[in-house]
Amino acid sequence: MAKAKKRKKSKKKNKNEELQMRLFSMLVLFLDIVACLRLGTVGRFIDGVVIYLLGNFAGLFYGILVLLSGYVLFSAKLPQLGGPKQVGCYLLVAALMILASAPADHRIVGMDVLTLYQMQAEAGHAGLVGAMVYSVLSTLFAYMGSMIAAVFIGIAGVGLILGKTYFEWMQRRVKAGTASLKEKAQEVKPLAIFEKKKPLFFPDRSFDDPHPEPEEPEPMPEIILGKKESIKLEPEPTQERPETTQVKDTEPALIREPVPDKESTPYRLPSLSLLDRPSGPTQSKKEVQQFALNNAKRLTTVLHEFGVSASVSEIYIGPSITKYELKLETGTRVNKISSLQDDIKMALAAKDIRIEAPIPGKAAVGVEIPNLEATTVHFIDVLKDIPENKKDSPLLVPLGKDVTGLSVFAELDKMPHLLIAGATGSGKSVCVNSIICSLLMRTTPDQVKLMLVDPKKVELSNYNGIPHLLAPVITDPKKAAKALRVVVEEMDRRYELFAASNARNISGYNTKVHQYNQDHQDDPHEVLPFIVVILDEVADLMMVASKDVEDCIMRISQMARAAGIHLIVATQRPSTDVITGVVKANIPSRIAFAVSSSIDSRTILDASGAEKLLGKGDMLFSPMGASAPVRVQGTFVSDDEVARIVDAVSSQKKVEYEQKFVDLNTGQSSSTYEEEDEEYEKCRDFVITSQKASASLLQRQFRIGYNKAARIIDQLEANGVIGPQIGSKPREVYIRKYEEE
Known part of the structure; x- marks a missing residue:
């Protein structure tokens, strides 16, 4: 009786458990359907939680729940979840989640993956679970190691799913295949084609064996790379080569054979060891990346607060x-972000920001935010980044690095002239120094000649004595105007040479000269070098002789490109009276440093943006033909580096000035003035007689133009006839009439 009662109780208990399991499975199935179809608040909440945890694997999770709940509902028992095949399924799903959680930027590893997932819900396609698993693996094994681990986990899962029988079947197939190959190999008889037999016909004659026995190969000669001395060419008896031509093999490709009349010592380019090596950054790469990620999160938050739907697609960390x-989402106006510039600056606590809306060539808007600490771009780093196809370009000058960290270069022969403008202390002089040092480091004095004009007398004076100069550094504005006229005369002379030799430009002319010099070594012709004219402060020149300087700049910029003459104009006063319309129209390539207002920026670039720059080398570079300026962090050249480069260049070759660029004072004697201006003597007698001197007085008395009257006044002052202008007082006349008599 007792046993029967126990059996009844156990059966009743089993039925209750089965009923509970069926009810629970029905509840799970109901919630699964509600969540999958997002029915009501409960369905949306459950679906949101599942998607947050599993991402795109939520559908797989719903499907597995349907199968499990259906199995429990009909069988009233729990399925086996710990078998080998089930574990294989778990491993296969885990491998797929790891592969799906890898971000597009492979440099994001570790906790940055979770940070990125919190910032962007679509950062990982396997939800929070996948992001956590990938975060752990990437911390331990980096990106590539995580991918390899995911592949091995997937292979292990497939192996557990297929089971032992599959691998045994594969092993039997492989063994059977190898056995059949061995049997076929044994059936094949060896061919005796390599046996040496006597020929059937003409047995006494010897024939070459068509299949001779392999002989030991002769040892190959050792190839020594990088030693030019291993190859010696005997000189032809009809032509005698100078001894210096043997050094050409070890010199850079830019160094040409010297003219026999000049010094025979070859010129060697300065070594990169003269430049300072960069020091390590004070901030770690991880700190910089974390700061950028935090700013991206705050930026998207600010935009969402003001009703702008946008997400950060790319982050570029520059110097x-x-x-x-x-x-931006579809329907969002671009100028809506531009109007939020001050709000973004306040939210990010940034010194200044610049918005590029839109980025040329991209369907995106760029927001440029200053780093916590700027990184110095060293001169040696940019010189090492010169591409191979540009190393033979003599007028290639480095400017700095852009936002993505790539080096930016400018070719003066293609620009063909350059305008540099910016406020005091913005980095203009350092940019000019880097251009000059680049020319000194990469070219010889026979290739490039420089004419430097420095009215401030302190910026370029340390370059005096280098062999690249056409004349000493010009500091007098009056001499600078005359030097520009001499440059125009040199340009006209070169065009006459081009016309006589039927050449279109300096490259074609020099090619013909090289061919002529090879055929006529006794009477070589001169190879024309490039001439780079650098005006460090054009505002002072405009104050003294604006008309002459502007006319010379116009003629040089319009015609001098083919003649190999290139102009670099720099100023720290970017106003319309200095950078006139004529100057802007003829100098298409421009560099703008930090300025005080958007008006100055428009004067330089015809667009605003330079007023948002940070200074200390931060520039906007607009080359000829570019649709929008490029933001560049300029390279830094210290005074010690400049001194070392100048010493290295000056010690190799003595400077040889061009006489026509040196004799700029010949036009300041009274006799030459008398030849130039026929009215000079009449004006001089009138000033001495009337004891008055002014340009307006000479205009009225002799009916001449203001420019000529002002030039005569300057000549009278230079010859000691009248005194200087002191405020609004009239000029003093030093010579009396009775003294003349």
Whole structure:
């Protein structure tokens, strides 16, 4: 009786458990359907939690729940979840989640993956679970190691799913295949084609064996790379080569054979060891990346607060700024972000920001935010980044690095002239120094000649004595105007040479000269070098002789490109009276440093943006033909580096000035003035007689133009006839009439 009662109780208990399991499975199935179809608040909440945890694997999770709940509902028992095949399924799903959780930027590893997932819900396609698993693996094994681990986990899962029988079947197939190959190999008889037999016909004659026995190969001669001395060419008896031509093999490709009349010592380019090596950054790469990620999160938060739907698609960390590319949703106006510039600056506590809306060539808006600490771009780093196809370009000068960290270069022969403008202390002089040092480091005095004009007398004076100069550094504005006229005369002379030799430009002319010099070594012709004219402060020149300087700049910039003459104009006063319309129209390539207002920026670039720059080398570079300026952090050249480069260049070759560029004072004697201006003596007698001197007085008395009257007044002052202008007082006349008599 007792046993029967126990059996009844156990059966009743089993039925209750089965009923509970069926009810629970029905509840799970109901919630699964509600969540999958997002029915009501409960369905949306459950679906949101599942998607947050599993991402795109939520559908797989719903399907597995349907199968499990259906199995429990009909069988009233739990399925086996710990078998080998089930574990294989778990491993296969885990491998797929790891592969799906890897971000597009492979440099993001560790905790940055979770940070990125919190910032962007679509950062990982396997939800929070996948992001956590990938975060752990990437911390331990980096990106590539995580991918390899995911592949091995997937292979292990497939092996557990297929089971032992599959591998045994594969092993039997492989063994059977190898056995059949062995049997076929044994059936094949060896061919006796390599046996040496006597020929059937003409047995006494010897024939070459068509299949001779392999002989030991002769040892190959050792190839020594990088030693030019291993190859010696005997000189032809009809032509005698100078001894210096043997050094050409070890010199850079830019160094040409010297003219026999000049010094026979070859010129060697300065070594990179003269430049300072960069020191390590004070901030770690991880700190910089974390700061950029935090700023991206705050940027998207600010935009969402003001009703702008945008997400950060790319982040570029540059030397001084970080550029965030924003991808806008359809229907969002671009100028809406531009109007929020001050709000973004306040939210990010940034010194200044610049918005590029839109980025040329991209469907995105760029927001440039300063870094916590700017990184110095060293001169040696940019010189090492010169591409191979540009190393033979003599007028290639480095400017700095852009937002993405790539080096930016400018070719003066293609620009063909350059305008540099910016406020005091913005980095203009350092940019000019880097251009000059680049020319000294990469070219010889026979290739490039320089004419430097420095009215401030302190910026370029340390370059005196280098062999690249056409004349000493010009510091007098009056001499500078005359030197520009001499440059125009040199340009006209070169065009006459081009016309006589039927050449279109300096490259074609020099090619013909090289061919002529090879055929006529006794009477070589001169190879024309490039001439780079650098005006460090054109505002002072405009104050003294604006008309002459502007006319010379116009003629040089319009015609001198084919003649190999290139102009670099720099100023720290970017106003319309200095950078006139004529100057802007003829100098298409421009560099703008930090300025005080958007008006100055428009004067330089015809667009605003330079007023948002940070200074200390931060520039906007607009080359000829570019649709929009490029932001560049300029390279830094210290005074010690400049001194070492100048010493290295000056010690190799003595400077040889061009006489026509040196004799600029010949036009300041009274006799030459008398030849130039026929009215000079009449004006001089009138000034001495009337004891008055002014340009307006000479205009009225002799009916001449203002420019000529002002030039005569300057001549009278230079010859000691009248005194200087002191405020509004009239000029003093030093010579009396009775003294003349």
